[in-house]
Amino acid sequence: MVERRKPIPINEAVERVMKFSFPGTVETVLLEECDDRYLADDLLADHDVPPFDRSPYDGFAIRAVDSVEASRENPVELEVVEEIGAGTVAKKRLQTGQATRIMTGAALPEGANAIVMLELVQERTEGSKKIIVIKRPFKQGDSVSFKGEDTEKGTALVSKGTRITPGVKALLATFGYNKVPVHKKPVVGIYATGTELLDIEEELSPGKIRNSNSYMIQSQIKKAGGEPILFGKLEDDFEVCFQSIKNAIEKVDFLITTGGVSVGDFDYLPAIYEKLGAEVLFNKVAMRPGSVTTVAQLDGKLLFGLSGNPSACFVGCELFVRPILKSFMGSIRMHLQKEQAVLQAEFPKPNPFTRLVRSKATMSDGRLSVKPTGLDKSGVVTSLAGANALMMLPGGTRGFQQGDNVHVLLLDEEGSPDTWE
Numbered sequence: 001m002v003e004r005r006k007p008i009p010i011n012e013a014v015e016r017v018m019k020f021s022f023p024g025t026v027e028t029v030l031l032e033e034c035d036d037r038y039l040a041d042d043l044l045a046d047h048d049v050p051p052f053d054r055s056p057y058d059g060f061a062i063r064a065v066d067s068v069e070a071s072r073e074n075p076v077e078l079e080v081v082e083e084i085g086a087g088t089v090a091k092k093r094l095q096t097g098q099a100t101r102i103m104t105g106a107a108l109p110e111g112a113n114a115i116v117m118l119e120l121v122q123e124r125t126e127g128s129k130k131i132i133v134i135k136r137p138f139k140q141g142d143s144v145s146f147k148g149e150d151t152e153k154g155t156a157l158v159s160k161g162t163r164i165t166p167g168v169k170a171l172l173a174t175f176g177y178n179k180v181p182v183h184k185k186p187v188v189g190i191y192a193t194g195t196e197l198l199d200i201e202e203e204l205s206p207g208k209i210r211n212s213n214s215y216m217i218q219s220q221i222k223k224a225g226g227e228p229i230l231f232g233k234l235e236d237d238f239e240v241c242f243q244s245i246k247n248a249i250e251k252v253d254f255l256i257t258t259g260g261v262s263v264g265d266f267d268y269l270p271a272i273y274e275k276l277g278a279e280v281l282f283n284k285v286a287m288r289p290g291s292v293t294t295v296a297q298l299d300g301k302l303l304f305g306l307s308g309n310p311s312a313c314f315v316g317c318e319l320f321v322r323p324i325l326k327s328f329m330g331s332i333r334m335h336l337q338k339e340q341a342v343l344q345a346e347f348p349k350p351n352p353f354t355r356l357v358r359s360k361a362t363m364s365d366g367r368l369s370v371k372p373t374g375l376d377k378s379g380v381v382t383s384l385a386g387a388n389a390l391m392m393l394p395g396g397t398r399g400f401q402q403g404d405n406v407h408v409l410l411l412d413e414e415g416s417p418d419t420w421e
């Protein structure tokens with residue numbers, strides 16, 4: 001008798017997985033190595049930026065009051081008493097009738113309160129004296145980049161859970177974080193099961209195919225920010241698989257297997273979960289591909305039994321593995337971002353399960369449109385290469401026509417805090 005499995009909706013399956021989410025421990029990493037990790041602390045400005053009034057131009061620092069009378073007919077002359085570049089500080093306080101030659105980024109000298117660009121003055125010398133001639137008045141604060149104008153001390157700048165992008169990294173450097181608090185990367189073990197599997201360097205032989213799933217998942221894990229470990233492939237032998245999986249669990253935060261989760265004679269994962277004493281959270285999801293995706297937990301550690309079929313395996317990883325890895329890393333944007341798009345294909349046949357079609361979504365004239373990247377079968381591998389989205393066609397009694405509005409899950413975006421109700 002073939003085992004009958006009860007399919008559950010995708011959202012419910014995601015929820016069952018996410019009940020086991022917990023943030024990984026916090027560690028500090030060097031600023032140079034923190035890219036794409038998630039901040040484990042809020043980032044507060046602990047000083048003003050810029051930290052002093054400074055010149056945004058190469059020019060002259062003056063006292064605005066000295067220029068009040070200046071005009072074409074009545075040029076005002078100021079004596080240049082000092083020259084400073086960025087990083088040096090003026091020694092002299094400006095007195096009436098004086099100016100300091102100042103470069104971009106240098107702190108304003110004491111007494112100065114306006115900057116005049118080089119291009120706006122005439123320069124001349126009188127013996128050893130340097131003089132500038134100004135032909136218009138300047139107001140207090142003209143062309144000054146003020147202390148704290150970028151951000152003030154105490155401002156909350158980036159909240160924890162934010163991905164460290166180049167811009168966030170600039171802030172971390174600005175505030176002196178040579179070490180950055182982030183959550184640990186989840187270590188994710190990957191085993192491919194299947195007697196038909198060849199290593200990638202092996203020649204094809206009758207009945208055999210190369211193991212592509214391991215490498216695809218490795219890449220998906222890396223893209224999600226985790227640390228994959230390729231454990232290799234296992235033949236369909238109960239004892240071999242059982243022992244290998246049992247040993248692997250100890251070494252990882254999450255374990256992924258591919259293949260062997262359906263109802264075939266050599267699909268041993270269900271029996272392996274049973275012998276391990278693992279609790280199966282679900283073994284059938286109302287989706288296509290990936291309906292056989294099985295997730296089990298053993299002492300709180302999740303074991304993902306992804307389908308052997310490449311497209312089903314891919315979808316299972318994006319929908320169920322990605323969000324828990326993201327939350328382990330402290331991200332608040334765990335799930336794939338869902339958007340609306342205009343369908344550029346026909347799906348006349350209804351399907352009882354929600355379909356997740358490997359697709360290309362493109363933006364044009366402010367509208368997202370979407371079309372499949374290849375054959376919509378779960379055993380297909382080629383449609384994955386060009387996909388940047390999963391088109392979500394709800395299960396039911398109707399098909400879908402060109403021009404219909406459909407939902408898409410975007411694979412290359414940062415993600416969203418919400419699931420896809």
Ligand SMILES: Nc1nc2c(c(=O)[nH]1)N[C@H]1C(S)=C(S)[C@@H](COP(=O)(O)OP(=O)(O)OC[C@H]3O[C@@H](n4cnc5c(N)ncnc54)[C@H](O)[C@@H]3O)O[C@H]1N2
Pocket residue numbers: 192193194196197209210211212213214258259260261262263264267289290291292306307308309310312378379
């Ligand atoms: N009687 C039934 N048969 C099947 C059902 C069902 O409900 N009743 N479900 C089908 C569905 S849906 C799927 S999906 C597959 C899932 O099968 P498994 O997860 O058990 O995977 P395998 O049987 O081991 O392999 C399936 C397919 O994928 C190829 N494969 C496996 N591993 C890899 C790999 N690492 N790289 C590339 N390709 C791989 C394998 O050769 C098979 O062709 O079951 C259906 N059957």
Ligand code: MOO
Pocket residue numbers: 287288289290291292293307309311312378
């Ligand atoms: O799990 Mo299968 O991929 O639904 O078609």
Ligand SMILES: [Mg+2]
Pocket residue numbers: 259260261262263264267308
């Ligand atoms: Mg099978």
